[in-house]
Each structure stands twice: as structure tokens, then as C-alpha cells.
Amino acid sequence: MKWSKALIQTLRESPQDAEIESHKLLVRASLVRKVAGGLYAYLPLGMRVLKKIQQIVREEMDRAGAQETVLPIMQPAELWQTTGRWETMGPNMFKLKDRAQRDVALAPTAEEEVTDVVKGMVNSYRQLPVIVYQINWKFRDETRPRFGLMRSKEFLMKDAYSFDVDAEGLEKSYWTMYEAYTRVFARCGLKAVPVQADGGDMGDSLTHEFHVLADAGEDGIAFCPRCGYAANLEKAERQPNRRAGVECPVVGKVATPNAKTIEEISAFMGETPDKFVKTLVYVADGKPVLVCVAGDRDVNEIKLKHFLGAKTVELAPPAIVEEVTGAPVGFAGPVKPAKAVQIVADLDLEGAADVIVGANQADAHLKHVDLKRDAQVGAYADLTIVKAGDVCTRCGEKMTIKRGIEVGQVFKLGTKYSGAFKAAYKTAELKEETMLMGCYGIGISRTLQAIIEQSHDKDGIVWPASVAPYQVVIDLLDPSVPEAAAVAGKLESELEAAGVDAIVDDREERPGVKFKDADLIGFPVRVVVGMKGLANGGVEVKRRADDKSRMKVVPPASAVEAIKEMLK
RNA sequence: CGGAGCGUAGCGCAGCCUGGUAGCGCGUUUGUUUCGGGUACAAAAGGUCGAGGGUUCGAAUCCCUCCGCUCCGACCA
Numbered sequence: 001m002k003w004s005k006a007l008i009q010t011l012r013e014s015p016q017d018a019e020i021e022s023h024k025l026l027v028r029a030s031l032v033r034k035v036a037g038g039l040y041a042y043l044p045l046g047m048r049v050l051k052k053i054q055q056i057v058r059e060e061m062d063r064a065g066a067q068e069t070v071l072p073i074m075q076p077a078e079l080w081q082t083t084g085r086w087e088t089m090g091p092n093m094f095k096l097k098d099r100a101q102r103d104v105a106l107a108p109t110a111e112e113e114v115t116d117v118v119k120g121m122v123n124s125y126r127q128l129p130v131i132v133y134q135i136n137w138k139f140r141d142e143t144r145p146r147f148g149l150m151r152s153k154e155f156l157m158k159d160a161y162s163f164d165v166d167a168e169g170l171e172k173s174y175w176t177m178y179e180a181y182t183r184v185f186a187r188c189g190l191k192a193v194p195v196q197a198d199g200g201d202m203g204d205s206l207t208h209e210f211h212v213l214a215d216a217g218e219d220g221i222a223f224c225p226r227c228g229y230a231a232n233l234e235k236a237e238r239q240p241n242r243r244a245g246v247e248c249p250v251v252g253k254v255a256t257p258n259a260k261t262i263e264e265i266s267a268f269m270g271e272t273p274d275k276f277v278k279t280l281v282y283v284a285d286g287k288p289v290l291v292c293v294a295g296d297r298d299v300n301e302i303k304l305k306h307f308l309g310a311k312t313v314e315l316a317p318p319a320i321v322e323e324v325t326g327a328p329v330g331f332a333g334p335v336k337p338a339k340a341v342q343i344v345a346d347l348d349l350e351g352a353a354d355v356i357v358g359a360n361q362a363d364a365h366l367k368h369v370d371l372k373r374d375a376q377v378g379a380y381a382d383l384t385i386v387k388a389g390d391v392c393t394r395c396g397e398k399m400t401i402k403r404g405i406e407v408g409q410v411f412k413l414g415t416k417y418s419g420a421f422k423a424a425y426k427t428a429e430l431k432e433e434t435m436l437m438g439c440y441g442i443g444i445s446r447t448l449q450a451i452i453e454q455s456h457d458k459d460g461i462v463w464p465a466s467v468a469p470y471q472v473v474i475d476l477l478d479p480s481v482p483e484a485a486a487v488a489g490k491l492e493s494e495l496e497a498a499g500v501d502a503i504v505d506d507r508e509e510r511p512g513v514k515f516k517d518a519d520l521i522g523f524p525v526r527v528v529v530g531m532k533g534l535a536n537g538g539v540e541v542k543r544r545a546d547d548k549s550r551m552k553v554v555p556p557a558s559a560v561e562a563i564k565e566m567l568k
Numbered sequence: 569c570g571g572a573g574c575g576u577a578g579c580g581c582a583g584c585c586u587g588g589u590a591g592c593g594c595g596u597u598u599g600u601u602u603c604g605g606g607u608a609c610a611a612a613a614g615g616u617c618g619a620g621g622g623u624u625c626g627a628a629u630c631c632c633u634c635c636g637c638u639c640c641g642a643c644c645a
Contacts, residue, residue, distance in 0.1 A: 510602075
């Protein structure tokens with residue numbers, strides 16, 4: 001490829017709407033261009049990377065025995081109504097009508113569609129297991145698209161679905177995909193770590209997310225340095241910090257005017273936040289619940305939801321809080337609320353005594369409270385978000401918190417979709433059984449950006465050779481000198497013959513411009529064809545990631561060899 | 569959906585407070601110059617100042633409405 005003919009327009013300045021480094025580089029290096037909020041055009045350079053990632057995914061899926069398909073992006077509403085997700089996906093799904101007023105959706109995912117297709121084709125246990133996949137555009141009407149391709153309204157996703165006869169088969173499919181994902185990310189030059197995660201609305205409990213660790217990541221992950229435990233904060237567990245066995249005098253009321261938050265009240269009373277019990281009013285499936293956690297803790301709403309077995313859990317609006325506690329927001333407590341409602345508390349508080357709680361009365365708190373003696377706590381459970389320094393449940397080590405970008409996820413779905421669609425097969429005993437499903441996603445476009453986020457320096461992107469838009473840039477410093485141009489041209493075709501893709505920077509630009517652009521876009525290997533080098537009978541070959549001192553000067557005839565060596 | 573900010577040339581921005589011929593840098597085109605880390609000079613093209621309405625002799629500028637974008641929060645198979 002000749003640069004002078006390529007549709008590339010690098011930018012000196014970052015677009016003003018880009019916040020994180022990978023987003024800035026994506027735009028500056030001319031890989032994508034924003035069309036509208038959350039919608040991006042993939043330019044030739046970006047497209048080449050996207051295709052290389054896709055190819056790696058395809059090879060690994062095929063190796064794992066998955067079969068490629070393409071399902072329609074436009075999906076009839078009936079499919080979604082079958083599982084009830086037409087409603088529950090709600091505004092996240094792009095919905096439209098065709099000319100006959102039939103409802104259709106733009107695919108946000110494809111469990112329904114694939115289940116319907118496989119159901120129509122598989123009738124016998126002999127046809128199972130089967131895993132199908134597709135690489136296709138997905139659409140989600142995100143409330144807040146952000147960070148470029150990280151969270152966009154339209155994105156490229158590989159989604160795979162496994163169908164098995166029993167739990168054992170599903171287990172096997174799940175780990176087959178897990179292995180394949182490990183290989184995919186490694187081949188993309190990414191350090192992606194598998195972490196345990198919450199299944200959300202998708203299915204049953206076992207699920208792993210693959211995260212690329214980065215400060216710009218949207219998810220928090222708890223890690224145990226000793227035993228290797230890694231879990232999304234949505235799911236992460238810890239050993240409770242019980243403080244039982246404290247002597248507890250009789251309850252006393254304290255006037256705490258205008259002190260509503262734990263911070264305010266702890267400053268007011270001169271006690272540390274962990275001496276307090278924070279009581280929050282939640283509404284779970286329409287019913288109010290009091291939730292107590294230690295004052296220095298935050299409620300994990302996902303854990304709460306699972307514990308209560310509720311479909312929806314949200315903080316109660318002020319009116320409900322007042323009705324339940326009999327006091328304005330800020331003074332809720334577990335001791336004799338105005339309305340007798342279910343009270344649940346975090347495991348930290350099991351046996352807790354001599355704590356301070358809201359008095360269910362304006363501008364007042366209670367001290368010397370013994371939860372067991374003074375309150376009607378219905379149940380104790382793990383209800384809080386893990387923090388750095390919390391203790392690992394497995395090995396007792398202190399955990400750390402890092403941030404990650406989720407690039408892939410593997411789920412066991414069980415019969416959630418196959419049940420709804422009555423996707424059944426005949427057993428050898430002629431019985432009808434429901435298939436067991438798993439689903440497995442990789443965000444291809446997000447992976448593209450995650451690679452940049454993980455691999456860049458002050459000058460630009462540092463592409464791993466496996467996914468670089470071109471593996472080699474040939475900087476032809478004097479394009480108007482025929483002998484130099486001939487050397488570059490010959491090298492380009494030799495590389496092509498050797499299966500290495502290269503772009504020749506043949507622009508009439510000063511060397512500095514070419515070097516800056518090469519660094520910005522981040523081609524793994526740079527070859528400089530200049531009069532200075534040619535006078536000494538050589539071209540210069542250098543890795544993007546190395547400094548100038550690691551540059552090699554080789555005769556043009558052996559350049560291909562040297563380049564291939566560097567690409568390894 | 570709540571809070572904040574911003575919409576002026578392909579990109580980054582000034583001008584707005586205090587109304588009076590729409591500017592700068594990058595990029596683009598042409599010429600000269602320079603030539604191993606974003607050369608320099610000159611000339612040129614490119615804008616219904618987000619949209620609509622109002623005030624005014626006159627609106628990028630003041631007022632109203634709407635739209636879009638970004639950030640924080642809530643949400644997130």
C-alpha cells in the first residue's frame with residue numbers, strides 16, 4: 001500500500017470529546033471517525049485491525065469446534081415476546097416497525113434468535129452438542145455512550161451459543177469456550193484476566209468475565225494476591241468483620257441536629273464511621289425493606305436483590321422512607337421503625353453491640369444499641385461491596401481492587417431460553433428433554449480499543465504484531481529519488497510475498513512528519529529507506545517499541561529476514 | 569432520567585460580558601524554500617456562527633423555545 005493513496009488523516013490535536021487515551025489515539029491515528037454520539041465510522045486503518053481481530057476470533061472458534069453463522073440483525077418482536085424480554089430489555093433495545101406495522105428490533109444480542117433456529121434443526125441427542133457463533137453488529141440504545149468504542153450504540157460482537165444434552169455437556173462446552181477466549185486474547189497481545197461475575201438477568205450463576213486491567217475500565221474487580229481469587233465487585237465476597245461480644249449499656253438517645261450522613265454524624269459525635277450502623281430503605285418488588293450495613297460500608301444492590309429473591313431493587317423515594325421510618329430521610333434505624341417491615345443486615349453486624357443507629361425520628365440517633373437485644377433483624381447476609389483491604393474468604397489474605405475493561409464473557413444459561421422456546425431433543429430412550437445452553441460473547445470493537453488502552457506510549461499506539469493495521473511501515477524518505485523508490489518498492493513486494501503486510505510512506509513530506517505519524521499509528525516495525533543509509537549500502541530496521549539505539553542497519557536483500565525476526 | 573458545561577471552516581479554539589464588514593492555529597491547494605524527528609515564507613480555497621422565533625436601524629453577541637454533543641450521577645445482555 002502506498003501511503004500517498006491511502007485514506008489516512010492523522011491529527012495533531014485530540015478531539016475535544018475524547019477523555020481517555022485510547023479514544024484520543026483511535027481518532028488521532030485515523031482509525032475511526034465519529035459520525036454521531038456513540039456511532040463511529042471505521043476508517044481503512046481501523047477496519048484492518050478489526051478484520052485481524054475477527055480473524056483470530058474466527059480461527060479460535062473454529063478450532064474449538066464452533067460453527068460460524070450469521071443471524072439477522074433485524075429481529076421480529078415475537079422472538080423477544082416469547083421470553084418476555086421485549087418488555088424487560090425496555091429502552092435499551094432499538095425498536096421499529098416495518099410498513100405492515102410489525103414490530104422489529106435491532107439485535108442487542110441473539111439468544112432468542114439462535115434458540116429458535118437451532119430448535120427447528122435439532123431433534124435428536126445425536127446432533128448434540130452443537131456450538132454456533134456469529135460476528136455481527138449489535139445495537140443498544142445506551143443511556144450514555146462513552147469513551148469512543150468502549151460503550152457505543154452500535155458495536156461489533158462475536159456471540160456464540162452452545163447446546164448440550166446435560167449439565168456435564170454444558171460444563172464441557174463452557175470450559176472449551178473459556179479456553180478459546182484465553183487463546184483469543186493472548187493472540188491479540190492482550191493481558192486479559194478471567195474474573196468471576198454475576199450472571200445478571202442472563203442465566204444461572206456460573207459466569208466469568210475477561211477483563212483487561214486499565215484505570216479507564218468501567219468495572220471494579222477484587223483480587224486476592226495469595227490465592228488468585230478474582231471477582232467483579234458486583235459479585236466479590238469477603239470475610240465479614242464481626243465485632244461481637246462488646247459490653248452494651250442501655251440505649252440512649254442523642255440529639256443530632258441536621259446530621260444526616262454518616263460523615264456528618266461521625267464528625268458531630270467524634271466517633272469513627274464503623275461505630276455506626278447505616279440503615280437504608282429499599283423497595284424490593286414494591287415492598288419496603290430496611291437494610292443495615294456498617295457505617296463505613298456500601299450496599300451491593302445486586303447481592304441484596306439475589307438475597308431477597310427480588311426482580312427489582314431500588315432505593316426508596318423520600319415519601320416511602322418517611323412512611324416506613326416515621327422520620328425524614330437521614331434518620332432511619334432498625335430500632336422500632338414506624339412501620340413493621342422486613343429488616344436485613346450485613347454479616348458484619350451479626351452480634352454487633354454498642355453501635356449508633358438512626359432513631360427513626362428527626363434530628364436524633366440512638367447510641368448503645370445492641371442489634372440482637374434492641375432490633376428485629378430478620379436475617380443476616382453478605383450485602384456489601386468489597387473494598388480494598390477486605391479479607392479473602394478463601395485464604396484470609398487482604399484483597400486489592402483494580403479496574404478493568406470487560407472484553408468478553410462466558411455464561412451458563414441452562415434452560416432459560418431453551419425452556420421458553422421449548423427447544424427439546426429426543427433421548428436414546430425416546431424421551432423429550434430440554435437442551436442446556438451457554439452463551440459466550442466477545443466485544444470485537446471494544447477489544448480493539450482495549451488493546452490501545454493497554455498498549456500505547458507518549459508518542460502513540462504500540463500495536464502487537466498480530467493485530468497491527470500494517471505490520472511494517474517503510475519510510476521512503478526521498479520518494480523523488482528513483483533508486484530509493486525502487487528499493488522501497490522491491491522490499492514491499494518481497495514482504496508481500498513473505499506474507500507480511502506493509503505500507504510505504506511515499507509522501508512528499510519531511511522525515512520528521514513521517515516518523516511522527518509512524519509512531520502515532522504504531523506500526524510494529526519501521527524500515528527507513530534513506531539516502532544516508534543507502535550510501536552505506538543498507539536500510540534501517542527497528543521495532544516500534546525500541547528506542548533508536550536498537551536500530552539495525554541491513555542490506556536491502558536481507559531486510560525481509562530481519563523484519564520477520566523482529567515481528568516474532 | 570437528574571445535575572453541570574459546550575455548540576463559530578475538516579480538526580482545535582478566540583470573538584459574546586460592552587450589538588456595528590467573522591478571526592487565529594492545524595489541516596487542504598499553488599509556488600518558492602528546507603530536507604534524518606511535526607521547516608520557513610507567500611498566496612488561495614473553505615463558515616446560512618446548531619435550528620427556529622423575538623428585541624433592534626443592525627444580532628455570532630441580548631431574550632425565548634427547541635435540537636445536538638460532552639462530563640458527573642442513576643442505569644447497563
